[in-house]
Amino acid sequence: MNRTNPMAYQTTPDPFGSRPSNQTPAFYPRNLFTGDPLLVALSDGISSAFREDMEKLGAEMGSAEVAQLGDLANRNIPVLKTHDERGARVDRVDFHPSYHALMRRSIARGLQGSVWESDASSPLDKGHRHQARALRFYMTAATECGHLCPLTMTNAAPAALRHNSALAREWLPRLINRHYDPSAKAGSRKAGATVGMGMTEKQGGTDVRANVTLAEPASENFFLVNGHKWFMSAPMSDAFVILAQTRNGLSCLFIPRILDDGAQNGLRFQRLKDKLGNRSNASAEVEFHNAVGFLIGAEGHGVRTILDMVTLTRLDCSIASAGMMRAAISHAVHHARHRTAFGSKLIEKPLHLRVLADMALDAAAAAVLSFRLAESFDEAGKNQGHAAFARLMTPVVKYWVCKATPPLVTEAMECMGGNGYIEDWPMPRLYREAPVNAIWEGSGNVMCLDVLRALRANPESLDAVIANVEDAFGGKSPALTDVLRKAANAALKDEGSARILTEQLALTVAAAELRRIARSDIADAFLEGRLNRPFSTTYGMMDSRFDPAAMVDAMYPATQ
Numbered sequence: 194m195n196r197t198n199p200m201a202y203q204t205t206p207d208p209f210g211s212r213p214s215n216q217t218p219a220f221y222p223r224n225l226f227t228g229d230p231l232l233v234a235l236s237d238g239i240s241s242a243f244r245e246d247m248e249k250l251g252a253e254m255g256s257a258e259v260a261q262l263g264d265l266a267n268r269n270i271p272v273l274k275t276h277d278e279r280g281a282r283v284d285r286v287d288f289h290p291s292y293h294a295l296m297r298r299s300i301a302r303g304l305q306g307s308v309w310e311s312d313a314s315s316p317l318d319k320g321h322r323h324q325a326r327a328l329r330f331y332m333t334a335a336t337e338c339g340h341l342c343p344l345t346m347t348n349a350a351p352a353a354l355r356h357n358s359a360l361a362r363e364w365l366p367r368l369i370n371r372h373y374d375p376s377a378k379a380g381s382r383k384a385g386a387t388v389g390m391g392m393t394e395k396q397g398g399t400d401v402r403a404n405v406t407l408a409e410p411a412s413e414n415f416f417l418v419n420g421h422k423w424f425m426s427a428p429m430s431d432a433f434v435i436l437a438q439t440r441n442g443l444s445c446l447f448i449p450r451i452l453d454d455g456a457q458n459g460l461r462f463q464r465l466k467d468k469l470g471n472r473s474n475a476s477a478e479v480e481f482h483n484a485v486g487f488l489i490g491a492e493g494h495g496v497r498t499i500l501d502m503v504t505l506t507r508l509d510c511s512i513a514s515a516g517m518m519r520a521a522i523s524h525a526v527h528h529a530r531h532r533t534a535f536g537s538k539l540i541e542k543p544l545h546l547r548v549l550a551d552m553a554l555d556a557a558a559a560a561v562l563s564f565r566l567a568e569s570f571d572e573a574g575k576n577q578g579h580a581a582f583a584r585l586m587t588p589v590v591k592y593w594v595c596k597a598t599p600p601l602v603t604e605a606m607e608c609m610g611g612n613g614y615i616e617d618w619p620m621p622r623l624y625r626e627a628p629v630n631a632i633w634e635g636s637g638n639v640m641c642l643d644v645l646r647a648l649r650a651n652p653e654s655l656d657a658v659i660a661n662v663e664d665a666f667g668g669k670s671p672a673l674t675d676v677l678r679k680a681a682n683a684a685l686k687d688e689g690s691a692r693i694l695t696e697q698l699a700l701t702v703a704a705a706e707l708r709r710i711a712r713s714d715i716a717d718a719f720l721e722g723r724l725n726r727p728f729s730t731t732y733g734m735m736d737s738r739f740d741p742a743a744m745v746d747a748m749y750p751a752t753q
Contacts, residue, residue: 217531217612220524220619221260223752225332226251229519231557231748234710235564236328243317247328250302254332259298260619263337265291266473267622273465273477284462285377286429286475295340295473297373302329305347305387306369320571327512327567331560334516335523338626339473341513343387343427346434349505350388353434353445356490356498360447364388364432379451380431389430390506391422391479392499398423399639401436401443401496408437408446408486416446418459418484428462428477434489434502442493446486459484470625503634507591508566510630514598515559521605521623522556525549526749528609539608540745548608548733550741552601553748554719557711558703559594565706566590581657585647586702592640593699595631602627604732641691644698648681655681658702665705673701673724700724715744 226232226247236244253259269289277283299305307315307329308322318325326348334341347368354361364386372385380386397403406420418437425433432449452458463478490498526549529539539545566586572579606613606620613620631637647654659674666673677697684694700723707716718739735741 215533217528219257220527221255221257222252223255224248224251225255225335226328228255228750228752230750231560231711232328232331235324235560239321239325240317243321243325246317247332250329251332253298254336259295259336262291262294263473264619264622265289266295266337267339270472271465271475273462273475275462282457282461283377284428284457284460286462286465286477288375288429288473288475292340292473293373293375295337296343296375299333299340299344300373300385301371302333303369303371304330304333304341305344305371305385306351308348309351309365309369321568323508323567323570324564327508327564330509330512331516331519331563334513335520337473338513338517338629339471341509342471342474343389343430345506345509345513346390346427346430346502347387348509349502350390350434352501352505353489353498354447355501356445357447357487360487360489364447367431375429377451379453379455380449381453383431386431387427389425389427389433390499390502391425391433391435393423394421395423399636404436404438404443406435406437406481408439408444408488410439411485414487416486416488418446418448418481418486421478421480423478424466425462425477425479426474428460428465428475428479433460434499435486436495436499437486439488439492443495444492445489445495445498447489448481448484448486452485469628470622471629472622472625504587505570506634507587508563508570510634511559511563511566511590511594514595514627514630515556515563517623517627518556518559518594518598518601521602521620522549522552523749524613524619525552525605525608526745528612530751540742544733545608546741546745547735548604550718550739550744551722551732551735552604553745554715554722554735555597555601557707557715557748558700558719558723559597561706561710562586562590562594562699562703565702578657578660581651581654582661584651585644585654585658586698588635588640588643588647589695589698589702591630591635592637592644592695593703596637598630599624599627600730601732637692641695642688644695645684645688645691648685658698662701662705665709670705673704677701712744712747714739715747718744 236247266289272287274283274285274287307318307326312319350368351365354364367383367386370385374383374385392401394404408416408418411417432447435446435448436443437446449458450460459482461480461482463480466476529545532539569579569583573583602623606624609620612618659677662670662674680694680697684691704720704724707719718735722735
């Protein structure tokens with residue numbers, strides 16, 4: 194044996210060399226718009242110029258550069274600095290440059306407020322503002338969700354600010370301005386600004402009527418606020434919409450972070466939440482010490498006022514979750530197309546393929562539900578049917594899409610095996626991110642109770658939803674619509690059955706929208722597996738008469 198050079202006797206290639214076999218090629222770059230036939234179909238009613246713009250955004254959001262920004266922003270999490278080196282309070286959160294880069298890109302695309310822009314300043318979105326923004330938001334969520342939190346709240350804030358015309362005139366131009374300015378100066382000195390939100394307190398949580406934060410009038414124009422918030426999302430926003438008790442009950446107030454003279458406005462951040470996911474985005478506990486606040490809406494009508502804002506954030510929760518579902522399956526399908534096991538590609542294994550196709554049905558349903566809701570927001574001001582649809586279906590869509598996301602992401606991770614479970618790959622971040630939207634802006638039970646409230650306040654909203662279903666099925670859906678009416682009657686008598694009604698509404702409308710937009714086999718497979726034969730809570734139970742390969746190829750076309 195040659196003891197000085199053992200490698201001299203090696204005659205076969207090193208199996209552990211620099212180019213390992215049977216590993217999937219890089220997922221990026223890819224176009225997140227043109228590579229998503231359902232997304233292309235959903236944009237069909239908008240102009241060709243808009244679709245060209247979406248193609249550019251799809252290439253940008255599917256680039257390796259943006260994927261790396263998302264990874265860096267979540268590995269290098271925000272850090273709270275309460276005091277400077279001289280001991281003065283600064284209450285500042287420092288973010289990694291990658292987070293600022295993501296914010297800059299998304300604000301340049303109008304994710305913080307394009308629905309409020311004029312047709313002259315944003316002609317591509319004319320007539321489809323919520324749908325157009327939803328398409329951009331969906332693709333962005335597929336890459337990184339944490340930075341979308343402040344953009345969601347900023348986009349929603351004008352709905353509340355409309356209840357104070359002076360504040361709206363002053364702040365709306367800043368909120369819709371596509372310039373990102375993270376500097377520590379008053380919002381009045383910025384071209385573009387962002388808005389956060391603070392509702393819950395440690396003693397009440399969802400029960401905001403238990404809030405104890407006090408707002409006392411200090412002059413004719415403003416209040417002084419003292420108290421706390423258990424969760425303050427996006428603490429480096431330029432202002433916050435909060436709930437506080439005034440002499441006439443729970444009220445909605447607008448609190449700038451920095452006053453016009455440059456002074457800190459009595460917001461003292463205690464700590465950042467150590468969250469499961471959503472790591473790139475800071476969430477803080479805050480105390481108010483004589484913070485200056487401005488009343489939005491009438492005193493005592495705080496919940497009613499802030500719900501105008503919350504309704505828009507719930508739409509974003511649905512869109513973002515649908516985007517995460519699409520991303521998770523895209524990675525799983527990519528892996529299956531390139532990974533060989535037991536003599537053939539995973540995508541060729543009947544059971545593996547059927548699991549992927551079954552998951553793809555839920556992802557498609559989540560997308561069409563979310564975009565149908567966005568359409569109803571666009572049309573609500575012109576059509577009572579759309580307005581009624583939006584009132585009832587906002588909590589329904591938020592409930593089902595956000596709840597469907599975690600189990601789907603888990604299954605997609607399993608499809609990738611060990612590679613899906615390690616931090617070098619994107620699945621662990623998607624897995625941690627998946628539950629947040631089901632909790633944020635109202636948990637599942639809160640959504641179901643909102644469904645009941647909508648039905649009691651506007652019984653005609655169920656008729657609007659049923660009309661939508663009948664239109665999609667050509668009036669040939671009496672069994673489906675009869676189930677909805679019976680479930681609604683039962684839930685109105687028995688609050689404990691509200692989840693049955695909410696899920697039935699979601700699945701039925703999703704089936705209708707798939708029938709309207711998707712291929713017939715996709716719509717039929719969803720209808721049969723989710724409504725006609727809902728026998729399992731796991732994936733892969735699709736009937737053999739469907740062609741799973743054709744469905745996967747149709748929804749997730751091969752790009753590499």
